[in-house]
Amino acid sequence: MALAGGWLHAQTNAAAMSTSHAPTIITSERADFDLAERHAVYRSNVRVDDPQMKLTCEEMTADLPQSGGQINHLVALTNVVMDSVDEKGQTKHATSDKAIYDYNVVNGVTNETVTLTGNAKVKDGPNWMTGEPITFNLVNHAIHTMHAENESMIIYQETTSALANTNAPAAKTNLPAGAADLPVTKTNFPPGTIQNIDKNTTQSGTTTQ
Amino acid sequence: MKKMLNKAGVILSAVVALGFSAARAQPATTTGHANDFSSVEYFKPPHQMLMASRLSGMEAQPQGQLLLIKQLKLETFDTNGVPGLIVKAPNCVYDVVHGVANSPGHVRLETADGSSHVEGDGFLWRQTDHFLTISNNVQTVIEPGPKKKTGL
Numbered sequence: 001m002a003l004a005g006g007w008l009h010a011q012t013n014a015a016a017m018s019t020s021h022a023p024t025i026i027t028s029e030r031a032d033f034d035l036a037e038r039h040a041v042y043r044s045n046v047r048v049d050d051p052q053m054k055l056t057c058e059e060m061t062a063d064l065p066q067s068g069g070q071i072n073h074l075v076a077l078t079n080v081v082m083d084s085v086d087e088k089g090q091t092k093h094a095t096s097d098k099a100i101y102d103y104n105v106v107n108g109v110t111n112e113t114v115t116l117t118g119n120a121k122v123k124d125g126p127n128w129m130t131g132e133p134i135t136f137n138l139v140n141h142a143i144h145t146m147h148a149e150n151e152s153m154i155i156y157q158e159t160t161s162a163l164a165n166t167n168a169p170a171a172k173t174n175l176p177a178g179a180a181d182l183p184v185t186k187t188n189f190p191p192g193t194i195q196n197i198d199k200n201t202t203q204s205g206t207t208t209q
Numbered sequence: 210m211k212k213m214l215n216k217a218g219v220i221l222s223a224v225v226a227l228g229f230s231a232a233r234a235q236p237a238t239t240t241g242h243a244n245d246f247s248s249v250e251y252f253k254p255p256h257q258m259l260m261a262s263r264l265s266g267m268e269a270q271p272q273g274q275l276l277l278i279k280q281l282k283l284e285t286f287d288t289n290g291v292p293g294l295i296v297k298a299p300n301c302v303y304d305v306v307h308g309v310a311n312s313p314g315h316v317r318l319e320t321a322d323g324s325s326h327v328e329g330d331g332f333l334w335r336q337t338d339h340f341l342t343i344s345n346n347v348q349t350v351i352e353p354g355p356k357k358k359t360g361l
Contacts, residue, residue: 023351025348025350026351027346033342034340042347
């Protein structure tokens with residue numbers, strides 16, 4: 001969602017990965033550029049159209065780096081909706097109150113993430129995921145949560161109406177055919193007791209104590 | 210985009226400054242009206258022989274503390290002589306006293322190689338704090354490929 005710059009950089013990277021040569025387009029009703037503080041704010045109906053990612057939100061801010069650098073921090077706020085397609089063609093649909101894009105290179109290692117917070121929800125193929133936060137790693141395309149002590153991550157699979165209205169299949173067992181119909185053997189042992197529990201039987205048939 | 214935006218501030222600042230200078234350069238006995246004018250700004254030493262920007266316009270006319278500029282075009286260059294940004298606005302009003310330029314019309318900033326541009330309708334530029342607002346229909350376009358290394 002570089003979405004332009006950090007997020008823009010994400011967008012540009014996505015564009016670079018794409019076989020399409022379509023440009024990245026950022027539109028909004030209004031934009032403010034504080035060139036002294038190197039800060040840009042896109043406001044009202046912000047939309048980022050990239051060959052591999054679409055993002056909409058109500059406000060998007062960007063910290064502008066020094067000359068020659070790349071935008072390395074972007075924040076999308078309010079009604080954030082992000083749709084992306086990875087290199088395998090799998091779609092991801094994400095919604096949240098806030099999305100933060102960060103880009104940096106440490107010791108030659110590129111870190112590029114988008115972190116979703118505030119009612120964050122991601123639909124990855126047939127699965128829905130919620131968590132606080134949810135982080136997209138744009139380098140290895142992984143989705144994960146951070147800060148394990150606080151995380152609450154739920155993944156559940158989307159059910160279709162066709163499956164929802166069917167009877168569950170019979171559970172598989174190792175019992176021989178018809179065994180389920182055998183009468184229950186009555187014992188004098190109280191419930192939960194296993195007979196000869198204090199003896200172990202070896203493969204040779206000898207019993208040890 | 211950053212680079213472009215950074216340059217936009219320089220550009221707009223130069224636009225108004227140069228525009229004002231150009232208008233003031235007109236003989237006092239005239240109305241101050243200038244047609245097909247252009248003004249060049251050079252880098253400070255040690256690059257004082259190199260052109261930093263070139264402002265041109267179809268018309269510039271002072272009105273009180275305001276300077277009205279039509280068909281504004283500003284081109285910037287780096288110290289290697291490579292073109293940087295081009296800013297175009299059909300109309301621009303610059304408040305000389307307050308250092309504010311604005312227009313309800315269209316504004317377009319583009320890289321000289323045409324790889325990226327920002328445009329919109331209606332803008333306000335405050336020279337004092339280098340703050341630019343584009344008030345309507347803002348669109349930033351970044352073309353893919355190596356040309357994208359414009360910082361935009």
